[in-house]
Amino acid sequence: MTEPVALRAIGVSKRFGEVRANRDATLTVKRGEIHALVGENGAGKSTLMRILAGMYPPDGGRVEVNGKDVTGWSTREAIAAGVGMVHQHFMLVPTLTVAENLVLGQELTKGLQLDRAAAESAVRDLCERTGLKVDPSRLVSDLSVGEAQRVEILKVLYRGAKILILDEPTAVLSPPEITELWRVLRRLTSEGGTVVLITHKLDEVMEASSSITVMRAGATVGEVLTAETTPAGIAKMMVGRDVRLATVVLEDEKTGRREDEITGIPAPGLGAGSASPSLSPAALSVSRLVVSSSRKPNEVDDISFDVKSGEILGIAGVEGNGQTELIEAIAGLRKAASGSITIGGKDVGELSVRERAELGLSHIPEDRHRRGLVLDYSIGDNLILGLQHRFSSGAGVLQGEQVQSNAQGQIREFDIRPPSATLPARSLSGGNQQKIVIAREMRGREYSVLLASQPTRGVDVGAIEFIHEQLRAARASGKGVLLVSADLIEVLSLADRVAVMYEGKIVATLSRAEATPELVGEYMTGATRTGEHRAGGAR
């Protein structure tokens, strides 16, 4: 409590056009602590941090670092003062080595040449000191996402950062990698460093941080010590009301007893509704599917599984293990090299995206910014993407009034904000953008099979709750749902069965009862490749 303040923001405000990203945002971070900055998407966390890191000046308010007023400083000054930010998206040059990336901009030179040996040894030194292990001579393009993230952190530390700001650092990491990250951050703080962690994952907040600042709608709404609060308490501050969190089933390490930590809702698959799934017909059936990419001939490597009507089959796995290719092959966006895909008993291998959709396939794509939405199209136009033919006359003229009334209805039912059909999708927050996709795919059409890929990525707590309810409702109404998520808790809280993908294969299929976070986590890293759960088929 007596530690001096490393970072302070007082009454910071910032607006971008019509959007007020920050208003009266306040933050106090003490030296040597891991401070979590939480809030829904669009709450203004990243903006506040970028102001602190000198990326843009605030419209009002004051920023202090180590007690000195630095309001409106530049990134250069921020780096010189030891404030470094690790961004959500990697900013590395893939064709350069780790060491080259680190020294970029302040190269050690030998005459006109880069002194590679000196750079590598300097980097090796830093790795040693921080415990962030990565080979400095490897090319960044060869690194896993976890390693790339380490390089990002090293890059900031190499520039002498004492105050480290991490923007959603765990989005792409597997559970063991996350644990490793916490270990490194604790080591940094124990040596006098300070860490600000931007996140909206409450379990991470509880595990990693010592104090918490909660933001909502651009303003700071609460500052608490982690030890004195609960996930439900934080969630309530984030959204300003009580939230039914995803039924996070965690295993108590000491007793081995399971408990529904936050609410009393029984884990799905254990209660009613999953009485005898083996009797239901397969809504979606995938058999010996192989999918290639330009990088790899077997991105999806001989996979077979069924999704039955009225069940959610969850696919867990660290991203980049073939999930994207699997989903795209089923949706018709990518050609399968071999194997078959049937929907409702009909082979769809040769059918187009539209024909598969007409057969009852609905698809929430993993990347709404790339696939799920045309960002410059209005909300109304996005709500008919993939349904254009239903909203046009025989002569191919769009029926403007139908598009409008469809948009009005969906906006009202799904509480899409702001409720204006003519606004471009780009101007909405992540959660509201995802609501457009959900509304279109789950209400805008008849379907029997739903592909839900990372359905809550980058979405705030309130919207996560809503989307999970929609997925459960889809199961209850007899739809077959294939859920792919990098978020293990999400898979475990929704799925009736869990299949784990690793390097293009399904390495295990577990019933909900068997699937503990530890076991699934192990399979996700490819650690356990033997045992009774190893399976090629998941029928």
Add this chain to the structure above:
Amino acid sequence: MSQLNESIPRPGADRTSRLPASVTRLISALLPPFTALLIAAVVGDILILSFGQSPADVFVLLIEGTWGNAYGLGQVIYKATTLTFTGLSVALALRAGLFNIGAEGQLAMGGFCAAVVGLLLPAGTPAVLAVPLCLAGAAIGGASVASVPGVLKARFGASEVIVTIMVNFITLALLNWLIATKLNVAESLHTPEIHAGAVPRLSSVVDAFAGSAANFVLVVALAAAAYAAWYLFRTRAGYDLRAVGLQPEAAEYGGVKVGRVWLRAMLLAGAMAGLGGTNYVLGYKQYYEEGFAAGAGFLGIAVALVGRNHPFGVVIAALLFATLSQGGLAVNAVVPKQMVDVLTAVVIIAVATSVPEVQRLLKSVRGGGK
């Protein structure tokens, strides 16, 4: 967007946000071209001063020689007609994410085909039949040239930029050869006069336009702009086309066959540019002549960019560039007419750097993508 709902209104803080969205959009669409014009005017001033002339006098001369009298206005309208077609051609392709550098060749082929149809028809064919046939010939001629890059792009992903440039050379060389050896009137580089399909000049109705080349192909140009706007914003095909241009992967996800849309967009773009050839062939000279509209295809790129790829913006931008072009002749006595070429170039550069489509293209050329 809960910020918006919860924000406390502050006096005077929200002036811009109170304007309706359509107005904000219009302002943001018009700002770059007007800034560009302003920059061009400043550069023009400096140039004129460097020739020892008064900028005010020269600009007055420029306006008088264009919009100041019926003949000048007629010439502006004539030039703007061709530029509207080529501008629409580039704009339609760009809406689908394709950079059509081939409007030049498509325009020439369109004019040539219109002339051939006009020559094949027997003399005395009624205009109601002959003109549409010639227009159709021009559209098909332009589209056939554009089909080459269209097919190569759709099937093999070949860069339409490179293919359209190459096809320009091939098309122009082919036409020059045909004109020089087969179809020309002796001692000239143009075809005989067409037997049917001539479009009357505006001066046949309004005497004041006498002497200017402005003709009723203008009506076709305006109809083409209206059609393009309707097609882009009111039809399913237009919805698909714009989606492909903005986000091909999202379009693909939405069941759109991207290659097919690329081909369709190129054919439409080629047809538009091809129709541009009729302005000269049917409306002005009644024959095809080598190099009849040199540069109009390339200037169409500038027209599309300044017009922000909107068909109505294209019409306005076409008038602007036509004015500059005609104005160059008007001020030639005082300052070299190349000064106006410099101004045109300044407008193009200033607009090009501010238009999102171009920034996106530059990014994709640099291999950045995302």
